[in-house]
Amino acid sequence: MPRISRGIASYLRKKNKLLPLLYRDSRIPELAEFDLRSLKEHVLQREDLKNSPRRQFIYLKSLCERRARAEPLEHILGTACFYDVEILSGRGALIPRTETESMVMRLCDDLKNYYFVNGSRRNNMGKKFRILDLCTGSGPIALLIAKQLYDLNLPYGFQVLGVDISEPALKLARGSLEHNIRSGALPEEARRDVGFSQGNVLSPKESLHGGKSDVHDDITSFFTHEDRTNNKPIVDVVVANPPYVSASGYWEDTDRSVRLYEPEIALVPPEERPKSIQDDILREDVFYPTIEEYAAYFESKAVVFETGGDKQSNRIKSMLENRGWETGTWKDFRGIHRNVVGWRKESGWNWLPLPSKDGISYD
Numbered sequence: 001m002p003r004i005s006r007g008i009a010s011y012l013r014k015k016n017k018l019l020p021l022l023y024r025d026s027r028i029p030e031l032a033e034f035d036l037r038s039l040k041e042h043v044l045q046r047e048d049l050k051n052s053p054r055r056q057f058i059y060l061k062s063l064c065e066r067r068a069r070a071e072p073l074e075h076i077l078g079t080a081c082f083y084d085v086e087i088l089s090g091r092g093a094l095i096p097r098t099e100t101e102s103m104v105m106r107l108c109d110d111l112k113n114y115y116f117v118n119g120s121r122r123n124n125m126g127k128k129f130r131i132l133d134l135c136t137g138s139g140p141i142a143l144l145i146a147k148q149l150y151d152l153n154l155p156y157g158f159q160v161l162g163v164d165i166s167e168p169a170l171k172l173a174r175g176s177l178e179h180n181i182r183s184g185a186l187p188e189e190a191r192r193d194v195g196f197s198q199g200n201v202l203s204p205k206e207s208l209h210g211g212k213s214d215v216h217d218d219i220t221s222f223f224t225h226e227d228r229t230n231n232k233p234i235v236d237v238v239v240a241n242p243p244y245v246s247a248s249g250y251w252e253d254t255d256r257s258v259r260l261y262e263p264e265i266a267l268v269p270p271e272e273r274p275k276s277i278q279d280d281i282l283r284e285d286v287f288y289p290t291i292e293e294y295a296a297y298f299e300s301k302a303v304v305f306e307t308g309g310d311k312q313s314n315r316i317k318s319m320l321e322n323r324g325w326e327t328g329t330w331k332d333f334r335g336i337h338r339n340v341v342g343w344r345k346e347s348g349w350n351w352l353p354l355p356s357k358d359g360i361s362y363d
């Protein structure tokens with residue numbers, strides 16, 4: 001790593017002697033100052049250090065040293081802000097990204113403005129609204145959707161299930177659920193309405209219980225059965241931010257901090273692909289067709305995917321179209337086609353690609 005020039009080091013030191021440490025990883029003075037403010041706030045919350053400025057400083061310095069070694073701020077603080085929920089943060093899971101936050105808010109705004117637009121639409125559902133978040137990680141998508149749907153006060157309620165292969169990630173997800181109930185961001189009923197389940201999305205082995213796989217069985221048993229069709233519940237929307245980075249992109253395009261502190265399994269799909277996935281599908285794309293199969297099986301009206309950008313979005317869009325979905329893309333705040341959305345023609349969800357009414361869209 002290049003050394004910090006004397007000029008910038010003395011400029012930063014004049015402002016605060018801990019700033020040069022925080023500048024080491026980001027190399028952006030404003031970010032270093034932001035980190036310092038956040039770490040100071042964190043230290044001030046420690047009751048046991050309240051009466052000792054000296055111990056507060058020693059602790060703050062130790063946190064700045066961790067940050068200087070590229071440890072993410074969210075890991076040091078223990079939480080990441082994700083719009084209006086907080087997600088526990090640690091080595092077991094990816095830190096939720098701003099792009100994902102925008103995707104969830106756009107979906108929720110669109111549901112509010114185009115789908116649950118009036119009381120009769122809400123009542124006509126006659127059943128709980130169901131969302132499946134595959135590759136949920138520490139649960140940011142599932143928990144933020146839950147928070148937004150509680151605000152809509154749906155007469156029949158809703159259910160959200162997050163599925164992930166990683167137990168450490170799920171431990172953070174379940175902890176995040178409790179954390180948000182304790183803080184009052186989510187009501188107690190969230191324990192009933194939001195679930196997290198462990199499973200390998202890529203290996204749908206035949207089930208003994210009549211479903212397609214253990215994951216299918218877990219999904220079936222989580223969602224209530226009042227509208228059984230062929231013994232399986234209907235899932236309204238499948239949303240996913242799966243691993244989508246290529247093996248070479250992982251080494252060439254990701255930051256050192258990501259490689260050091262976030263699990264590779266969260267970013268790069270495995271080398272071994274499911275038998276059902278054709279050989280010409282790129283390794284970085286393998287999750288999408290598999291996830292589409294869940295949406296088809298559970299007769300979803302819509303799918304919402306996060307992708308790595310324009311080229312991957314194009315490939316995923318074509319894959320969905322070949323499988324009979326209507327499609328669109330959403331741009332992120334950098335103007336990159338970051339999300340692919342698909343809906344069934346007969347579902348009436350053709351509002352899905354329309355711009356968000358509350359300013360969350362960048363198209």
Ligand SMILES: C[S@@+](CC[C@H](N)C(=O)[O-])C[C@H]1O[C@@H](n2cnc3c(N)ncnc32)[C@H](O)[C@@H]1O
Binds near residue numbers: 096135140141163199
């Ligand atoms: C890109 S991260 C997304 C995490 C979270 N949804 C978010 O948006 O921050 C992908 C997640 O997929 C999970 N994952 C990887 N392989 C999986 C598999 N075969 N089945 C289920 N989940 C898997 C990882 O553990 C990781 O949590």
